[in-house]
Amino acid sequence: MRKQKLxxxxxxxxxxxxxxxxxxxxxxxxxxxxxxxxxxxxxNRILLSPVLAGEMGLPDIMLNDLQWYADNGITLHTGxxxxxxxxVTRIVRADDGTEAAYDRLxxxxxxxxxxxxxxxxxxxxxxxxxxxxxTEAMIAAASTHRHAAVIGAGLLGLEAANxxxxxxMDVTVVHLAEWIMERQLDKxxxxxxxxxxxxxxxKFELGAQTASLEAGPDGRVAxxxxxxxxxxxxxxxxxxxGIRPNTELAEAAHLYCNRGIVVGDTMQTVxxxxxxxxxxxxxxxxxxxxxxxxxxxxxxVCANHLAGFGIGRYEGSVTSTKLKVTGVDVFSAGDFxxxxxxxxxxxxxxxxxxxxxxxxxDEKLAGAVMVGDTADGAWYFQLLREGRNVAGMRDHxxxxxSFAQSHLGDAGHQGQNLAASLPDSAEVCGCNGVCKxxxxxxxxxKGLFTLDDVRKHTKAxxxxxxxxxxxEQLLASTVGGAFQAADKHSRPICACTEHxxxxxxxxxxxxxxxxxxxxxxxxxWKTPNGCxxxxxxxNYYLISTWPHEAQDDPQSRFVNERAHANIQKDGxxxxxxxxxxxxxxxxxxxxxxxxxxxxxxxxxxxxxGQRIDxxxxxxxxxxxxxHDLGAAGMVSGHAYGKSLRTVKTCVGSEHCRFGTQKSxxxxxxxxxxxxxxxxxxxxxxxxxxxxxxxxxxxxxxxxVIGVDSGYxxxxxxxxxxxxxVAQFLCKVSSDExxxxxxxxxxxxxxxxxxYLERTCHYVERVGMEHVKKHVLExxxxxxxxxxxxLFTLRDAxxxxxxxxxxxxxxxxxxxxEA
Amino acid sequence: MNMPANATELTWRRICAVTDIPALGARxxxxxEHGTIAVFRNAEDEVFALIDRCPHKGGPLSAxxxxxxxxxxxxxxxxxxxxxGQAADPDVGCTRAFAVRVDDGQVFMRL
Numbered sequence: 001m002r003k004q005k006l007x008x009x010x011x012x013x014x015x016x017x018x019x020x021x022x023x024x025x026x027x028x029x030x031x032x033x034x035x036x037x038x039x040x041x042x043x044n045r046i047l048l049s050p051v052l053a054g055e056m057g058l059p060d061i062m063l064n065d066l067q068w069y070a071d072n073g074i075t076l077h078t079g080x081x082x083x084x085x086x087x088v089t090r091i092v093r094a095d096d097g098t099e100a101a102y103d104r105l106x107x108x109x110x111x112x113x114x115x116x117x118x119x120x121x122x123x124x125x126x127x128x129x130x131x132x133x134x135t136e137a138m139i140a141a142a143s144t145h146r147h148a149a150v151i152g153a154g155l156l157g158l159e160a161a162n163x164x165x166x167x168x169m170d171v172t173v174v175h176l177a178e179w180i181m182e183r184q185l186d187k188x189x190x191x192x193x194x195x196x197x198x199x200x201x202x203k204f205e206l207g208a209q210t211a212s213l214e215a216g217p218d219g220r221v222a223x224x225x226x227x228x229x230x231x232x233x234x235x236x237x238x239x240x241x242g243i244r245p246n247t248e249l250a251e252a253a254h255l256y257c258n259r260g261i262v263v264g265d266t267m268q269t270v271x272x273x274x275x276x277x278x279x280x281x282x283x284x285x286x287x288x289x290x291x292x293x294x295x296x297x298x299x300x301v302c303a304n305h306l307a308g309f310g311i312g313r314y315e316g317s318v319t320s321t322k323l324k325v326t327g328v329d330v331f332s333a334g335d336f337x338x339x340x341x342x343x344x345x346x347x348x349x350x351x352x353x354x355x356x357x358x359x360x361x362d363e364k365l366a367g368a369v370m371v372g373d374t375a376d377g378a379w380y381f382q383l384l385r386e387g388r389n390v391a392g393m394r395d396h397x398x399x400x401x402s403f404a405q406s407h408l409g410d411a412g413h414q415g416q417n418l419a420a421s422l423p424d425s426a427e428v429c430g431c432n433g434v435c436k437x438x439x440x441x442x443x444x445x446k447g448l449f450t451l452d453d454v455r456k457h458t459k460a461x462x463x464x465x466x467x468x469x470x471x472e473q474l475l476a477s478t479v480g481g482a483f484q485a486a487d488k489h490s491r492p493i494c495a496c497t498e499h500x501x502x503x504x505x506x507x508x509x510x511x512x513x514x515x516x517x518x519x520x521x522x523x524x525w526k527t528p529n530g531c532x533x534x535x536x537x538x539n540y541y542l543i544s545t546w547p548h549e550a551q552d553d554p555q556s557r558f559v560n561e562r563a564h565a566n567i568q569k570d571g572x573x574x575x576x577x578x579x580x581x582x583x584x585x586x587x588x589x590x591x592x593x594x595x596x597x598x599x600x601x602x603x604x605x606x607x608x609g610q611r612i613d614x615x616x617x618x619x620x621x622x623x624x625x626x627h628d629l630g631a632a633g634m635v636s637g638h639a640y641g642k643s644l645r646t647v648k649t650c651v652g653s654e655h656c657r658f659g660t661q662k663s664x665x666x667x668x669x670x671x672x673x674x675x676x677x678x679x680x681x682x683x684x685x686x687x688x689x690x691x692x693x694x695x696x697x698x699x700x701x702x703x704v705i706g707v708d709s710g711y712x713x714x715x716x717x718x719x720x721x722x723x724x725v726a727q728f729l730c731k732v733s734s735d736e737x738x739x740x741x742x743x744x745x746x747x748x749x750x751x752x753x754x755y756l757e758r759t760c761h762y763v764e765r766v767g768m769e770h771v772k773k774h775v776l777e778x779x780x781x782x783x784x785x786x787x788x789x790l791f792t793l794r795d796a797x798x799x800x801x802x803x804x805x806x807x808x809x810x811x812x813x814x815x816x817e818a
Numbered sequence: 819m820n821m822p823a824n825a826t827e828l829t830w831r832r833i834c835a836v837t838d839i840p841a842l843g844a845r846x847x848x849x850x851e852h853g854t855i856a857v858f859r860n861a862e863d864e865v866f867a868l869i870d871r872c873p874h875k876g877g878p879l880s881a882x883x884x885x886x887x888x889x890x891x892x893x894x895x896x897x898x899x900x901x902x903g904q905a906a907d908p909d910v911g912c913t914r915a916f917a918v919r920v921d922d923g924q925v926f927m928r929l
Contacts, residue, residue, distance in 0.1 A: 456907075527885065528862075529842060529886065531885045531890065532890035535883060555884065556842075556883070562881075569875070569893065571876070571877065571878040811838075815846045815847060815854075
């Protein structure tokens with residue numbers, strides 16, 4: 001079959017990202033030709049500022065060198081500008097006469113700087129700040145001339161001014177608005193930033209309109225004249241007064257443009273479905289984006305459609321600005337102006353150089369702007385995007401995530417404030433032993449932009465995930481504005497699908513899918529049978545949504561849940577029989593001792609969950625061990641599963657002189673009720689007989705504390721990766737109520753939690769108010785949840801008895817007899 | 819394919835029936851020369867065989883999750899391709915793959 005021809009006009013970051021994604025999806029589908037006006041490969045435009053400032057060189061910012069195009073069989077025409085698109089014969093023509101025919105055309109023409117139409121704008125020494133050539137011109141001017149004027153105090157203008165200042169020029173920034181960066185900052189924030197820039201030697205003319213640029217005796221620009229008559233000396237004038245989508249070529253080809261080339265959600269132009277457009281030249285739903293993150297999202301969708309999958313849609317992006325403006329951290333997101341109907345919380349430390357403003361509407365975050373200390377920007381942005389109700393933490397909101405959530409220490413706390421201050425040798429990922437320097441180096445050298453990239457190349461954050469926040473911060477500080485933390489809940493489950501956990505759960509419920517192949521077919525999975533990430537998630541969603549009806553597929557469960565034992569590093573397994581509420585008997589202990597001797601178990605250990613672990617069992621012995629334990633009346637402890645683990649108890653009022661409730665009895669009742677419960681992640685409970693809380697109920701998924709008049713229930717605690725104190729749910733007076741309220745909470749989590757999300761993360765996502773509404777306030781709903789839980793758990797079998805007695809199941813433990 | 823130099827001395831040995839291996843699963847085979855060999859069956863009823871040791875930390879590949887023409891190691895999620903035993907990018911490593919043939923529902927391995 002003839003390869004289709006894809007022609008791309010423009011050779012910038014968004015366009016080349018599209019090609020990279022396309023080559024991943026469909027490496028052989030197209031013969032690709034690229035036209036680029038600049039004589040380079042693809043480079044990271046965002047890093048032009050560090051180049052200007054002398055912190056980086058040009059080779060440091062190349063993303064795809066010429067060899068990359070050659071390696072991927074792409075024909076690259078550099079230094080050639082496309083002048084014409086003939087959409088009838090499907091040919092593009094460049095200024096030197098080069099022609100290329102296309103089946104699909106991708107316009108990635110980017111934007112062009114807005115040149116003020118003032119007298120003298122064409123003089124030598126007047127430039128824009130957009131590409132490598134401009135940057136080189138500025139560097140050259142700085143070595144021969146003294147005075148510079150920058151028109152426009154947006155991010156680009158300020159960075160140009162800073163770079164020139166660092167290169168020894170005397171720089172004045174001329175800005176039309178009353179304060180700098182008026183689109184990202186309010187006035188107090190801007191004033192603070194301006195003060196710190198003035199301290200570095202920059203001068204400002206605000207509320208100032210440029211009237212003309214005056215030439216000197218040598219014909220080069222020499223001064224900038226303002227409307228009020230003031231003259232600013234300037235041997236170099238940099239225009240940074242905004243950018244406009246570059247639509248000239250598209251308009252000439254009669255493609256509909258309205259402040260950008262107008263595209264639909266598939267990134268196809270509305271005029272001609274063979275023509276796609278992407279990047280800064282585009283207008284999508286009336287918005288043009290200039291930040292890299294949304295453009296990369298567009299690139300992914302565009303590549304998906306070019307590859308013929310036809311399922312992704314670009315639906316627009318919510319953006320935030322987190323920048324380092326000349327060494328000063330600046331963050332803004334959402335509607336930070338406030339006014340009627342909004343509440344504002346402001347912290348302003350002029351001398352300390354810190355300004356923070358949070359804008360609230362209807363108990364939700366509407367916007368935020370910060371200068372000086374932006375460590376909590378990512379957190380505010382997350383609250384904003386998720387539309388979370390923040391009424392409960394309003395008092396602490398201003399002081400940031402670590403304070404608002406009362407974290408202590410840094411282990412596992414997503415490392416919010418840390419990244420910047422860490423030395424290169426500091427270990428970031430404790431699981432895989434990856435230090436900061438390694439991560440930063442990989443980001444720079446391999447041109448990484450996303451968390452997934454970093455995970456793949458360095459392994460950091462790829463195991464337990466507790467350092468994810470820290471890695472995201474390193475990305476943010478290394479690639480600057482190019483990085484935008486993905487909303488982890490809206491991300492697809494894995495590379496096999498475009499759908500996220502919430503969408504998949506919903507589809508399974510609404511359409512009553514009962515098997516994994518059914519889900520994959522209906523939701524257009526991209527791989528024939530998924531992967532080790534999505535299959536276990538799908539299996540859980542099916543069996544939790546449609547208990548007793550959906551197929552439970554053992555091959556889609558992690559080995560532990562197939563072998564009903566916990567795999568160890570040497571391939572042996574650990575076996576933990578259940579000890580209800582941590583109680584055991586001489587007979588059970590004798591049976592365990594016999595098993596340990598008979599099967600030469602090397603290690604016997606008391607676990608943190610009040611039971612006994614037999615470590616080092618051979619796989620082939622498992623059914624035999626279970627048989628022996630089963631004969632003594634013992635069943636699986638599910639110490640291996642995303643399931644009910646243990647119910648830890650203290651001695652309670654049966655023996656303890658302080659006890660107020662029979663905690664062992666309560667614990668056994670709960671454990672028997674929940675036996676065989678599969679859940680998004682593991683679930684641990686505890687019951688203490690008095691507020692001394694010897695069973696540590698405060699760090700359990702469901703913690704019960706006996707008091708004289710009944711029980712207090714706590715939920716969503718965690719003693720693991722992220723130590724999290726459980727939150728008070730309610731107080732109840734009877735054992736039956738403990739089971740109903742606790743059970744209803746767990747069922748809510750089972751129905752709404754995402755796979756591998758612990759209760760603490762689930763409650764953080766949906767909010768404690770949501771839990772209270774469904775479990776406390778709505779009694780009918782609580783009963784219904786509890787009933788559904790009991791229905792699910794009806795006749796829950798002991799997996800050990802099943803596995804050791806059914807020959808078909810037992811076969812998996814035995815080698816083939818060849 | 820990863821053929822040893824003395825390929826001429828190898829013979830096709832019957833191992834089991836395809837149905838002895840669960841679809842999207844694996845069984846193991848103890849071999850005097852090579853130790854434990856993992857025998858996989860995918861959704862298309864293709865059968866593959868690898869030495870049952872992940873090139874990363876020696877995890878038992880037979881206990882991994884099978885998808886497409888590869889298996890994910892249960893210890894640290896390395897993805898190993900069936901055809902050549904190579905780890906998927908960006909991981910680097912290789913475990914030995916054996917030639918396997920299915921004939922009338924019976925699995926034969928070149929050993």
